[in-house]
Amino acid sequence: MAFWKLFARNRGAVIGLVILVLITVMAATAGLFFPQDPFSLAGQPMSPPGENGFLLGSDSLGRDVAAGIAHGAKTSLLIGLLATLVAVFVGIVMGALAGYYGGFIDNLLMRLTEMFQTIPSFIFAILLVAIMKPSIESIVIAIAVVSWPAVARLVRGEFLSLRNREFVQACHTLGMSDLRIMLGEILPNCLSPVIVIGSLMVATAILIESGLAFLGLGDPNIMSWGFQIGAGRTLLRSAWWVCTFPGIAILLTVLAINLVGEGMNDALNPRLRERS
Numbered sequence: 001m002a003f004w005k006l007f008a009r010n011r012g013a014v015i016g017l018v019i020l021v022l023i024t025v026m027a028a029t030a031g032l033f034f035p036q037d038p039f040s041l042a043g044q045p046m047s048p049p050g051e052n053g054f055l056l057g058s059d060s061l062g063r064d065v066a067a068g069i070a071h072g073a074k075t076s077l078l079i080g081l082l083a084t085l086v087a088v089f090v091g092i093v094m095g096a097l098a099g100y101y102g103g104f105i106d107n108l109l110m111r112l113t114e115m116f117q118t119i120p121s122f123i124f125a126i127l128l129v130a131i132m133k134p135s136i137e138s139i140v141i142a143i144a145v146v147s148w149p150a151v152a153r154l155v156r157g158e159f160l161s162l163r164n165r166e167f168v169q170a171c172h173t174l175g176m177s178d179l180r181i182m183l184g185e186i187l188p189n190c191l192s193p194v195i196v197i198g199s200l201m202v203a204t205a206i207l208i209e210s211g212l213a214f215l216g217l218g219d220p221n222i223m224s225w226g227f228q229i230g231a232g233r234t235l236l237r238s239a240w241w242v243c244t245f246p247g248i249a250i251l252l253t254v255l256a257i258n259l260v261g262e263g264m265n266d267a268l269n270p271r272l273r274e275r276s
Contacts, residue, residue, distance in 0.1 A: 006267035013263020019256035023249075027073035034067035038223040042067070046239050057241040059232055065242060068228050069249050075224040076253065079136065080205040083143035087205075088198045090144065091151025096182050098152070099159025110156070113149045121146035125208055129217045136219050139212060143205045154197055158190030192268035199261035203254040210250050225250050 007013055036042065044052045045062040052058070056066040098109040116124075125142040132138035162168060163186065171181045212218055213226025214233075225246040232242025 003267045007263045010259075010263040010266050012259045013266070016256040016259025016263065019252055020260055023073055023253055023256065024077065026070055027077055030067075030070035030074060034064065034070050036064075036067065038067045038071040039063060046235070048239075049241050056245045057239070059228070059239065059242045060235055065228065065245055068223050069225065069246055071223045072225040072228060072246065073249065073253075075136075075219075075222050076206045076209060076250070079139055079143070079209045080202040083140045083147065083205040083209075084198055084201045086140060086144035087147035087201060088151050088194065091148040092155050092187070092194065094148070095152040095155025095157075096159055096187065099156040100163055100178065100182055100186070102160075106156070109152070113152050116146070117149045119146075122208060122211060125212060126215065126217060129212055134212075134217045134219055136222065139209055139218065142212075143208050146208070147201055147205065150201070151194065151197060154193055155190060158193065159186055162186045162189055196261055196265045196268060199257060199264055203257040203261070206250065206254060206257075 041062040042064045043054065043058060043062050045058055045060050047054045047058040047062075049055065049057040049065075054064055054066065056064075056069065058064055059068075094109050094113065098106040098113075125146050128142035128145060129138050132141065159182075168181060168185060171185055176185075209218070209224065210226035210229070213224045214230040216230060218224050218227050228246040229243045229250075232239065232246075235242050
């Protein structure tokens with residue numbers, strides 16, 4: 001209850017949550033409202049919104065833009081969530097080991113983390129997807145590889161600040177194993193910032209996936225918002241709706257996720273809780 005009270009105080013976060021729920025519902029019900037394949041040639045090409053039975057118009061091949069947006073929502077949300085989960089898992093493992101043990105292990109893992117951080121993330125993602133062949137799996141792996149260092153640094157800092165606390169020393173005295181102390185005692189105390197950064201990483205993952213699809217590095221068998229924008233970029237003057245509506249979908253989704261992340265930070269931040 002305390003979480004929702006603090007979360008609800010941020011009106012932007014509530015609006016973002018409503019938008020995100022609507023987008024999730026749209027993705028979940030895409031097959032009901034648009035049962036046809038989003039790649040199917042549904043009718044007259046280049047139909048403006050509202051004409052020839054197309055709610056948001058059609059592209060140069062006669063594909064329904066609205067169907068593409070609905071089915072593309074599933075792709076964007078799925079890739080964003082999967083890539084974030086993988087990145088958070090890797091980041092927690094690396095950061096926990098570095099922060100808990102320190103010394104040589106800390107130096108080794110942090111130098112590895114810095115090496116990944118020195119490479120431009122989007123260019124690195126393009127390189128990885130190009131090497132592995134465009135697919136959902138390769139995109140998820142590429143996004144996770146370029147995203148985990150931020151989580152690792154955050155978790156390392158939290159573990160460094162908590163490993164010498166009294167409750168951790170008491171666990172050592174009781175003979176608990178290092179793994180049990182890390183997973184059962186320290187990690188639960190640093191999950192709040194991890195959850196917040198994870199929510200924001202979903203938005204970044206959606207943007208990276210859209211950029212990859214725009215460049216033709218998305219899965220060619222799966223509809224996505226980036227694919228729609230890429231397919232319609234040459235028609236921007238003659239058929240503006242082909243790019244505009246998928247772009248608005250990306251904008252609203254990323255904005256909503258960032259607003260929700262901000263609200264979660266307000267609700268999970270212990271300093272703000274104390275003030276309230």
